[in-house]
Amino acid sequence: MFRNVSIAVRMTVLILAGAGCILGALIGYSYVSARRLLEEELREKAQYLADATACRIEVVERAVEKVVQSGAFMLEDREWDLEERYRILTGVVERNPEIFGAAIAPSPHGPAPYVCRAPDRSGEVVRRDLSAEEYNYEIWDWFTLPRDLGRAVWTEPYFDEGGGEVLMVTYSVPLRRPGYPGEFAGVLTSDVALEWLREMIASLTVGEAGYAFLISANGTFVSHPVAEMIMSETVFSAAEDREYPLLREIGRSMTRGETGFVPFNSLANGKESWLAYAPVRSTGWSVGLVFPREEILAVVLRLSREVFGLGAIGFALLLGVALGIARSITRPLRELEAATRTLSKGQLDVPLPAIQGDDEVAHLATSFDTMRRDLKRYVEDLRSTTAAKERIESEVHIAHSIQMSLVPRTFPPFPERHDVEIFAILEPAREIGGDFYDFFLDDDWLYMVAGDVSGKGIPAALFMAVTRTFLRSIWHELKEPGPTLARLNNELARDNDSSMFVTLFCARVHLPTGRCDYANGGHNPPYRLRPGGEVEEVPRVKGAVVGGLEDLRFEEGSLTFEPGEVLYLYTDGVTDAMDPEDRLSGDTWLKTQLGGLDRQADCTKIVREMRERLRVFTRGAEQSDDITMLAFRYLGGGS
Amino acid sequence: MPETEISMLRAFRSGRIMRILPVVLCGMAMLSAPRSEAGPPADVLKPVTLILQWAPQSQFAGYYVALDKGIYAKHGLDLTILRGGPDREQVDYLLRGRAQYATRWLTTALEDMDRGVPLKHVAQVINRSNLAIVGWKDRGIESAQDLSGRRVGVWEGQFRPPFIAFFKAHGIQPQVVPQNYSINLFLRRGVEACSAMIYNEYHMIYQAGVDEDELALFTLASDDMPLPEDGIYCLRETHERDPAVSRAMADASMEGWRYAAEHPVEALAIVMKYVREAHVPTNRAHMKWMLEKILPSIFPPREGLWEPGRLCRKAYRKTADMMVEQGLIRRAPAFEEFTAQECLNVP
Known part of the structure; x- marks a missing residue:
């Protein structure tokens, strides 16, 4: 994705991406740890508040317990008559504003004095007898529980109808018959109105939107912001109705008298919250404080937003700085790039921008400048070398023309004669070469030669020119091929400092008769193509290469052509030709090819056909040697 | 052994019980049945009052559903349901003519009759004890x-x-x-x-x-000892005066129960409506449980255990024998004398 983007941008983007990741991780970490800290703090605060609230309730209850226990101690001391009992109860109610009413219920069934505040809240205290009208007080919890459990109890809270929907709870102590410590003699009770408790719980400030609730030992809601839940729902019925099993677990922990701080879905509004709870040990109740989670999160979120905002500003600044730095680093690179663009157009004289410092870019610039100077020098050298080469090439080209003009190139060469047909080609491997052929007519004699100078190129061409010149003049004089080669050999070998030599095949044909005399100076023997189809080598005659050593003798051979017979002369460029796999064509290949020629074809066609077959054989491989072919056909019968 | 409910009633009068009762009173307000448009016109409906054992709860879902859905009106009754409770002795209500029908446990009814209250059994709603x-x-x-x-x-x-x-x-x-x-x-x-x-x-x-x-x-209940509970009763005299009303009472009540069994969600909503009107301190989850548990003791979970709405002679005999044996009653009336259901077309 960055392939088409500048280094500065890429660098900036990558740095910022890295920095962004780090920043994000830091913000995330700070969010999590801040939340944890706040939750930790809340846990402590909430636990403290829950404990404090439970404690406030317990203080009142413990006070009531003390009053009732003292009363019981007094009652167990001796027998008291009914009026005395009423007076004791009146004292208890009047002196303890938190006590709504008090009763002594005897066992077995008997008059049960009950003193309570008047329902009109006038502060007046009224007397009643609970046993009147055969009221069976022995069936109620406040009587049976202390009797059957043998200890003082707080009852479950209940609504008092007479007091106008006042929530009450009763503390009840079993009485022992004076003088008979093991015998149950009834109970002394005190009723406590829970209005103050409900008001206190309702007025508790629990954060901004939190609330407090109170449950009894059985899990019944004694105080809760949802009024219809009070006394009709237990924490367990709420769990059942809302299909919220965790709440049941929480409820069990609360009614077991444990303290806790747990995640909780508010029963008032279903919001995710924290619940802190603490037990009121005297009654087995539990105070619960609900803190909406979003309230805590709001603080953390605000903090995180600030951190994020600052981070964003920092990020923008970082963007500017990073872009600036990246650009300052890549500026020399861009200048260098512009300069090299100019260089690439050939303007090597343009100096490269000077780059300060000793860093990688400066080193690069220095290397570039060195390269520019080297390049400039090289280009200059190349230019002079090329000029020299061009000059030589043109000279060689001229030499080629000259060399070509040294061999007869007009075909047919003797249009006035009908007894002879001759065609030849010369293809040097380079511009010029050491091969040559020649032929000329003298009276009824046709003189032919094909030769190959050792080596190639200019030295060979020069040696060939010398050879050809010597050969023509000597042959005109001596006529016969053997002596001619002997003389030529001596001429060439003399002062032959370059130690070059030439192979030659010389032949003269008496056209009226078809007789042919020939001599061979180390050359490939030519082939006779008989009109009947046979292909045979010209019988070998002794003769070494020409120009190597002086005073050599060259044996002369003789044969007679049939009319229509063809003599095919060639140089080793034909048999030493190589295909792309470096395989030589060879004598066998040549002989086979010659055997496959059309016998009726004229010499031009034979030579061109053979050249074509050789080209097929080499399949485009580079020509390694000069190629010369000469075909002569004896037609017979004089001119 | 003193009777709990009577004791409760007396205790209530003393005033002490006022703050103990879990039931909030709403005076003597009667719950009147909505008139069903499809039923007979109001002036031909027979005004009848039924008093239950306790405050509104799912134990009485069938009666409240029948009232709310106009089933009593459909059977020609202009029914009023009175809530019961320890402060309201149902037999007193019958004897004083403040109610014509009452729901009662079989054991309670046998005790009443042994004391000389001339009761007649009309229908047996709960046939197996809970x-x-x-x-x-x-x-x-x-x-x-x-x-x-x-x-x-x-x-x-x-x-x-x-x-x-x-x-x-x-x-x-x-x-x-x-x-x-x-x-x-x-x-x-x-x-x-x-x-x-x-x-x-x-x-x-x-x-x-x-x-x-x-x-x-x-x-406690078994197939051999099913211990029937809630049934519908009236004074013998009430029944003899107009047996058709007893029949309508039994039919409509059982139809209400049948509707409650088929539409438990709606039945629960109806019960909760009456629960709230009477300020009964209970909760929906508990009422749901109560309805779910009570229905199989009204409609048998498998065929042949009992016939819904009818008291089985054998169950009656077993219960009566048990009462006599424990000395709670001297003797029990004959089955035919006890129940009017044989002459009723109880569904």
């Missing part, structure tokens, strides 16, 4: 035998005989502790086991945070 004994597993109560010698809370009065019969049948002798209306003695471990209605106290214990796997549960 009584049970609940024990603390962690106090070693796993089987009925474990109850022997342990403190077991047992209700007084007409609820008592089935427990005594249960103990006898299992050959066990627990230390019986009189149990009052609450479950607190059990919850505070004052007893190892206590009496419970499966549809009520058993679930209240659950709603006080005790898990079911902490409890051992023994049901």
Whole structure:
């Protein structure tokens, strides 16, 4: 994705991406740890508040317990008559504003004095007898529980109808018959109105939107912001109705008298919250404080937003700085790039921008400048070398023309004669070469030669020119091929400092008769193509290469052509030709090819056909040697 | 053994009970039935009053549903339902003519008749008892035998005989502790086991945070001893004056129950409506449980156990014998004399 983007941008983007990741991780970490800290703090605060609230309730209850226990101690001391009992109860109610009413219920069934505040809240205290009208007080919890459990109890809270929907709870102590410590003699009770408790719980400030609730030992809601839940729902019925099993677990922990701080879905509004709870040990109740989670999160979120905002500003600044730095680093690179663009157009004289410092870019610039100077020098050298080469090439080209003009190139060469047909080609491997052929007519004699100078190129061409010149003049004089080669050999070998030599095949044909005399100076023997189809080598005659050593003798051979017979002369460029796999064509290949020629074809066609077959054989491989072919056909019968 | 309900009634008059009752009074307000448009016109409907044993709860879902859905009106009755409670002795209401019909347990009705109240049985709604004994597993109560010698809370009065019969049948002798209306003695471990209605106290214990796997549960009813509970009764004289009204009462009530069984969600909503109107301190989850548990004791879970709405002669005889045996009544009336259902087309 960055392939088409500048280094500065890429660098900036990558740095910022890295920095962004780090920043994000830091913000995330700070969010999590801040939340944890706040939750930790809340846990402590909430636990403290829950404990404090439970404690406030317990203080009142413990006070009531003390009053009732003292009363019981007094009652167990001796027998008291009914009026005395009423007076004791009146004292208890009047002196303890938190006590709504008090009763002594005897066992077995008997008059049960009950003193309570008047329902009109006038502060007046009224007397009643609970046993009147055969009221069976022995069936109620406040009587049976202390009797059957043998200890003082707080009852479950209940609504008092007479007091106008006042929530009450009763503390009840079993009485022992004076003088008979093991015998149950009834109970002394005190009723406590829970209005103050409900008001206190309702007025508790629990954060901004939190609330407090109170449950009894059985899990019944004694105080809760949802009024219809009070006394009709237990924490367990709420769990059942809302299909919220965790709440049941929480409820069990609360009614077991444990303290806790747990995640909780508010029963008032279903919001995710924290619940802190603490037990009121005297009654087995539990105070619960609900803190909406979003309230805590709001603080953390605000903090995180600030951190994020600052981070964003920092990020923008970082963007500017990073872009600036990246650009300052890549500026020399861009200048260098512009300069090299100019260089690439050939303007090597343009100096490269000077780059300060000793860093990688400066080193690069220095290397570039060195390269520019080297390049400039090289280009200059190349230019002079090329000029020299061009000059030589043109000279060689001229030499080629000259060399070509040294061999007869007009075909047919003797249009006035009908007894002879001759065609030849010369293809040097380079511009010029050491091969040559020649032929000329003298009276009824046709003189032919094909030769190959050792080596190639200019030295060979020069040696060939010398050879050809010597050969023509000597042959005109001596006529016969053997002596001619002997003389030529001596001429060439003399002062032959370059130690070059030439192979030659010389032949003269008496056209009226078809007789042919020939001599061979180390050359490939030519082939006779008989009109009947046979292909045979010209019988070998002794003769070494020409120009190597002086005073050599060259044996002369003789044969007679049939009319229509063809003599095919060639140089080793034909048999030493190589295909792309470096395989030589060879004598066998040549002989086979010659055997496959059309016998009726004229010499031009034979030579061109053979050249074509050789080209097929080499399949485009580079020509390694000069190629010369000469075909002569004896037609017979004089001119 | 004094009668609990009567004791409660008297206690209420004393004023002391006023702050103990879990029922909030709403005066003598009567709950009137909405008039069904499809039913007969109001002026030809027979005004009838039914008094229940207790405040509105799912135990009476069928009657409230029949009232709310206009089923009584459809049967030609302009029914008024009075809530019961310890402050309202149903027999008094019948004798004084403030109500014509009342729901009663079979055992209670037998006791009433033994005391000389001329009652007539009209329909048997609950044919199988929901009584049970609940024990603390962690106090070693796993089987009925474990109850022997342990403190077991047992209700007084007409609820008592089935427990005594249960103990006898299992050959066990627990230390019986009189149990009052609450479950607190059990919850505070004052007893190892206590009496419970499966549809009520058993679930209240659950709603006080005790898990079911902490409890051992023994049901008192068996196929042999089904112990029928709620039935519809009137004075013999009321029935003889107009048997068609008794028939309509039985038919409509059972149709209401049938509707409640087929539409439990709607029935629960209707019950909760009456619960709220009467300020009964209970909750929806408990009412749901109560309805779910009570229906199988009205409509038999399998064919042939009993016929819905009808008292089985054998069950009647077993219950009556048990009462006589325990000395709670001197004698029980003959089945034909006791019930009017043979001449009724009870569904």
